[in-house]
Amino acid sequence: MSAPDLSVEIAGVRLQNPVMSASGTFGYGMEYEPYLDLSILGAIVTKAVTLEERLGNPPPRVRETPAGMLNAIGLQNPGVEVFIRDKLPALRGVGVPVIVNISGRSVEEFVRVAQMLCVDGVAALEVNVSCPNVQEEGMYFGVDCDLTGRLTAAVVDACDRPVIVKLSPNVTDITSIARAAAEGGAHALSLINTLVGMSIDTERRRPHLGNVTGGLSGPAIRPIAVRMVHEVARAVDLPIIGMGGIANARDALEFILAGATAVAVGTMNFVEPSAMAAVIDGLADHCRRHGVARITDLVGALQVG
Template sequence: MLRDVSNLAVRLNRLALANPILVASGTFGYAREMGAFVPFDRLGGVIPKTITPQPRVGNSPPRTVETSSGLLNSIGLDNDGLETFVAKHLEYLLGLGTKVIANIAGKTIDDFAMMARRLNEFPALGGLELNISCPNVSGGVDFGTDPELASQVVKAVRDACDLPVIAKLTPNVTSVPRIAEAVHSAGADAVSLVNTFQGMAVDWRRRRPILGGNFGGLSGPAIKPLALRVVCQVARAVDIPIIAVGGISNVTDVLEFLVAGASAVQIGTANFYNPKLAGELVDQLHQVLRDENIADVTDLVGTLQLNEPQSSKAILGTPTASDDAESEHNSN
């Protein structure tokens, strides 16, 4: 018999969400743009576009180019700066009826700490997501590729504010679990996995890159298998809540990331071609849980069972004991 009610609430250490569906920074503006499409109070949370201490003009155009099953972007963190965010956007965002997680980026550790102190003046904020992994700005991934620097940023922010802290990590490293362990040890409440994969597009006739910034971050369905692998690896290596992001475009994608080890997900590139998706996913997730007689969405988290690896002999094509037995049987 199906239960009438399934619980979608999730907790990521100090951050409690009504459900695991959030929207990713850089794909949702400051939410005003999406008001005609999304019932904000139905979402688990909204993460506005990245803000920096001072205004940034961003990278030269073109800034985006479509690829096979994906999108390359080289925006360069174009924004009006911290104080304009506080003056023009924050009050509106805090009235949306859902958790608002500010996404911040800086050139130095002191930048991150200063922004954290300023935003700590608004305790209604749900938390801070630290963008230490943007591939489209000079030095943007430096903090996210060095475990010690990543740790120092998180510690500085924790010391500067009382808000929950999420570290958004880059996949453009040899070992994401190593960085995740560093930010976990420094006090991060959760990690967002993953930011975009660095790539490029070329106009061969002109012999030039298509993007004004030469290289860009690849997002969309093309990166989903890669993001899923990273989430699985980190979930098995580090005891920290994970927010998955990378190519999620339907409820099946959401469920795959949950069983792989994520406690919540962010909808990113899909917002551009289906701005209603995030709201729809909340209802669809609830329906799946009812259909599967699952009482609580957290019962799914991390339940993926990996296959046992084959023996080296089998992989290399060397006959195993069972192969030998079968051969003997066939010869009789």
């Protein structure tokens, strides 16, 4: 059979395949250029950008946990102006859609960042309503339906780019937040962000992380992420970017079958810089083996019962 069609569309943005980087795990792309042909990716999702420069949290910022890791970076970034001036030109040059993750302390701050990012080379915005490591920030929005809806609507108004809302798993019912984002006008959803976790140095009786708590990511969280994608896909009629511990094509297919149109690889980029290339190849191979002409035929194709 001919090569399977891996292309997908997320909120009007055409991707050559459904595989992208997860925000915060791929810097601003160029860090990985020596290890991976960036032009093969479906999209590049940047590390979070805020209005002003953020210095980040005191060390230690990362800690390995069983099949995962905790991080508490604290949204360190140079600010949106420097991002546009120093990071975006090289990213644009890669030739794949660039999705910029944005964060802020207030609706107004999100809006200003979104307005400034209405520039060539930005294909879509991902609204980070769920960073667990900065108090009273994204997380504050992402656990509250009203705030999520209001913030989403404000960002949608602020910029003509598609708006993807990144959901926090640290909630009682992720579908209610997903609905609020949909009602606010979100064009797509991405999930999940990290789970709040903690690890303790028993010899020193101190937390391992400088920030005390951090966000848990990696294969350890994958079953939770797949379950949440499954729930949200049934609750909301929006394209979903699924993520959480994807290490290979089989993992990515779990998310796609559960209802994700696209997938993001996060922590595994640290472990294997070419992980996304292997996922893309593996998806094509799976389609061939199963006689699937288009990867979109597998989206939500889970059979239950």
